[in-house]
Amino acid sequence: MISSRSKRTINLFARLPGVGEKTAQRYLLYLLTAEDELAAELGRELVELRQHLRPCDLCGNIAEIDSLEAAAICTICSDSKRDKTLLCVVARVHDLLAIERAGSMRGRYFVLGKLLSPLEGVGPEDLPIERLLVRVKKEGIQEIICATPPSVDGEATALLLKRELAPFGVTLSRIASGVPHGGDLEFADPITMGRALAGRQRL
Amino acid sequence: MISSRSKRTINLFARLPGVGEKTAQRYLLYLLTAEDELAAELGRELVELRQHLRPCDLCGNIAEIDSLEAAAICTICSDSKRDKTLLCVVARVHDLLAIERAGSMRGRYFVLGKLLSPLEGVGPEDLPIERLLVRVKKEGIQEIICATPPSVDGEATALLLKRELAPFGVTLSRIASGVPHGGDLEFADPITMGRALAGRQRL
Ligand SMILES: [Zn+2]
Ligand SMILES: [Zn+2]
Numbered sequence: 171m172i173s174s175r176s177k178r179t180i181n182l183f184a185r186l187p188g189v190g191e192k193t194a195q196r197y198l199l200y201l202l203t204a205e206d207e208l209a210a211e212l213g214r215e216l217v218e219l220r221q222h223l224r225p226c227d228l229c230g231n232i233a234e235i236d237s238l239e240a241a242a243i244c245t246i247c248s249d250s251k252r253d254k255t256l257l258c259v260v261a262r263v264h265d266l267l268a269i270e271r272a273g274s275m276r277g278r279y280f281v282l283g284k285l286l287s288p289l290e291g292v293g294p295e296d297l298p299i300e301r302l303l304v305r306v307k308k309e310g311i312q313e314i315i316c317a318t319p320p321s322v323d324g325e326a327t328a329l330l331l332k333r334e335l336a337p338f339g340v341t342l343s344r345i346a347s348g349v350p351h352g353g354d355l356e357f358a359d360p361i362t363m364g365r366a367l368a369g370r371q372r373l
Numbered sequence: 374m375i376s377s378r379s380k381r382t383i384n385l386f387a388r389l390p391g392v393g394e395k396t397a398q399r400y401l402l403y404l405l406t407a408e409d410e411l412a413a414e415l416g417r418e419l420v421e422l423r424q425h426l427r428p429c430d431l432c433g434n435i436a437e438i439d440s441l442e443a444a445a446i447c448t449i450c451s452d453s454k455r456d457k458t459l460l461c462v463v464a465r466v467h468d469l470l471a472i473e474r475a476g477s478m479r480g481r482y483f484v485l486g487k488l489l490s491p492l493e494g495v496g497p498e499d500l501p502i503e504r505l506l507v508r509v510k511k512e513g514i515q516e517i518i519c520a521t522p523p524s525v526d527g528e529a530t531a532l533l534l535k536r537e538l539a540p541f542g543v544t545l546s547r548i549a550s551g552v553p554h555g556g557d558l559e560f561a562d563p564i565t566m567g568r569a570l571a572g573r574q575r576l
Contacts, residue, residue, distance in 0.1 A: 173437040175425050182415040187403050199466050200390050202426055212385040213419030219412040222378050223405055234376035263402050
């Protein structure tokens, strides 16, 4: 008893990550009743989205482009104040944005897009290691921070990077894992607590 | 360090109910990387949304319209198999859709749009009571089910309806409140449990 057009809009919204039918329906009702112009504004933005935004050719971050033929270079890669000898390797663009919010990474990035995962059938050949090695050689990168997540797959990927980068003599480090800032020790899981202890630093 | 166009899209998404900056960012990244056509499809749908969908002139449900000048009558109101003497009064379109999913309400609806709320300064004059009374008179409605939520505001609204409808001699009922289907009695809050007891029916 809902019109076919509403149904179509709901189905499109429901293809977004984490959006079920009820959430999609809530978005639709809001757009129909609450803000007069929002549906059209958001619609115009999305129609042209992929003509203007694309993964950066160098790092994988979101880059704004002028035309479909133009090279896509993001604001981080084109920022001359960034340290070009320091590269931070992350799994996803989300991680890059989280690190940028912290504001202390002064180098550039490389987004792997996925993690090594034997269980899910993702092997070394599925990761853009070759592209990473080319950058290391071409750009004279001296230090690499591996910021893959502190998970089994994240650790496996870090070890793969270590092996692949060994011949290049770059300094490779791994972000620290431990009890989060503001976190209560009582609620830290045993693995986190183990890492916090193993990674202890002298005061 | 995110492009101004990404920022604009994120800000538009974040105006949807329950969507914060991180969720909006997740939607954007998904549209840019996962499904080639989804952004454009959803965009086209939203650009025209309010030219094709509008609240039903009679009940407030979503109605599909052919032109901006046309009357908006939803599929429920125009369904001749529905009992025209039975009306179900709800607070929001969401509630109407939830009742439709149950599939047992054979009459039509009236969406109030809001509930009486002395605390939030919503008085009887803010509710479309006059429009409801006009429908009752004109359409010869004999029975009204009040399906406002079992909350303070929902009960207050039910009492207001009772007072306003008294002169019309319609049968007015209120949906039952109690322990939900599949709900564990152990976890029912005291008010719900009190209602389940007070509303008990002979077996
Ligand atoms: Zn880049
Ligand atoms: Zn209707």
